[in-house]
Amino acid sequence: MARDVRPTIVDVAEYLGLSIATVSRAINDRPGVAASTRARVHEAVTELGFSPQISARRLQGRRARSISLLFPTESATVEAYDLDFVVGAAQATGERDFFFNLHLEQLGPEDLLTMYRSGLVDGVVLMQVGLRDWRAELLAEHGLPFAMIGRTEDPGGAAYIDFDFDGAITLAVEHLASLGHRRVGMVGRPPRQVRAQLGSAVRLETAFHHVCASAGLAATNVGSDLDRTSSYHAVERLLDDSAPTAIVTTHAQAAAAAVRVARARGISIPEELSIVAIGVDRVLEFLDPAPSALVFPAADLGYRAAGLVIDLVDTDVATSPTPQQLLLPAELTLRNTTANPPQ
Amino acid sequence: MARDVRPTIVDVAEYLGLSIATVSRAINDRPGVAASTRARVHEAVTELGFSPQISARRLQGRRARSISLLFPTESATVEAYDLDFVVGAAQATGERDFFFNLHLEQLGPEDLLTMYRSGLVDGVVLMQVGLRDWRAELLAEHGLPFAMIGRTEDPGGAAYIDFDFDGAITLAVEHLASLGHRRVGMVGRPPRQVRAQLGSAVRLETAFHHVCASAGLAATNVGSDLDRTSSYHAVERLLDDSAPTAIVTTHAQAAAAAVRVARARGISIPEELSIVAIGVDRVLEFLDPAPSALVFPAADLGYRAAGLVIDLVDTDVATSPTPQQLLLPAELTLRNTTANPPQ
DNA sequence: TTGTAAGCGTTATCAT
């Protein structure tokens, strides 16, 4: 049953009475092989069930044609929406005939370099990027191909794709201000993310206060963890402490919690409380009512980030163009959760 | 900047004035190296930033230490809960120091065999397993290591881990029957899944009719796609056609839809309609009210499936024990969405 | 058009 004997190129050559050189050329569609020979080789290949050993190939200094998504998950729980990044990245990778692998572990500097040096991967996509991120610094310093989902404070020439969180907050707040709201609350990202200086977390918080100040609104921000209970409490605290007429949420559970708390307290949406969510559509669609939102195209970001690294890898170092830096503009999708505040 | 010259074992050997054989032994912690030498080698290794080329290693016939999760996504949309499998599998893989890669593409038989033969992976985890599944058959036939999340109709000796859908349906229906319900509806999996003979989809449907018949209940099943709209319509049709007093849902959007339709029609839960969901807790928690459910530990399934393959790969063929076959029993988590039917 | 042979970076089997 278990035929563990994988045929090698030598077997193919012997089978055909050819030299391995010719077989190799035929297999790789290189010039200098008679059409008839080429045909015979391809036939024999399927006949014998031969596929070239990638490792042997790589030994000649070829690319591994594989990239990694580095997605350090400190907590065991990964937020659902985050996973869309993975799907997008895997899809792009498959389409370009690369191998995709996923690292959920927290890697150290040595591990990271080893991935490249050992020839396991040609490039990586970084997630959970901090305003300062040692991974980005290390890789840039060593001239190794990588792209970020998110971006550091000073990305230099590094490739990235990021969602415009500042723009998102601006749109959200300005929309609320134009409706007449004067007291706005935000359920922010987990304090731990802010402490770790995670790019998105910090930008959301900063932009919120900044934009509210510019618009002359009273702003209160309460961070919450990503679970159901913590989110619920955060919304309650927000309502109790500053009685906002509108809430902006920065993660899915927060949006769910806002709806739930409102229902529990008999607060009607949007008449008595407006809600604007920032999040992935697929998740927000679970809510009832589905909130007005700044939709976060996670799968798309993942898809494009993977594309960026692969570009970097596929391109000859000589030809290498400036890596792309993309900031995805935010757009407000209006549903029925925002209205004028109660007078 | 871009030092693309990776040091090899030869560099380390020359640097120390040793032979590559000794260096190799030291690096791999093999016996027969003086402690002092070993130390010097390790020092030099970090000094020079050397890591062994995996490809060269594999050429000696070693394992690739990498497994693949094969998750064919026909539709572009992947259901959120499915992704937990990926997380679990990636986690297990990382813990056991394997490489994890994810294939979202639909692979053909040749591609599948090539993955093994080219030495890219040592084993795979199969998702979306059908009652008859050519992948399982092919791999079993060739004696290649694999495990299934789910199981075929006749898994033979193949490793798998599956959730006990039959048991889940049984628990759900019996619970409802004991509360006095006589007309029960189910929002089933997409018809396309049933047509494709996807294990879980078929088992859910079959078990539902079977169990309801045994309990003497009127049973109606309406399949729905995994999106918001289709799910909503399915619930509406269910209510309109057979006026059930209780609904069992088989995917997340269906559960969300049940709650939404009830709210829209002013049907109170659980007084006028009972709901039991089958799904991943993380997703069901978004709902309000969170329904009574047969919770599906997706991440756990993924984790254990990856463990199964790695066991298979790590174990010597000689020692290889019978592959594990695990059927995870269903448990009913009661919340507040089930009650006696209106008399 | 085809064949010969020299690597690629390791590990493993011998000697020493």
Place this chain on the structure above:
DNA sequence: ATGATAACGCTTACAA
């Protein structure tokens, strides 16, 4: 305890 050296399976000059 250490060192030559032959694999491993393939690609690629260079010859024929």
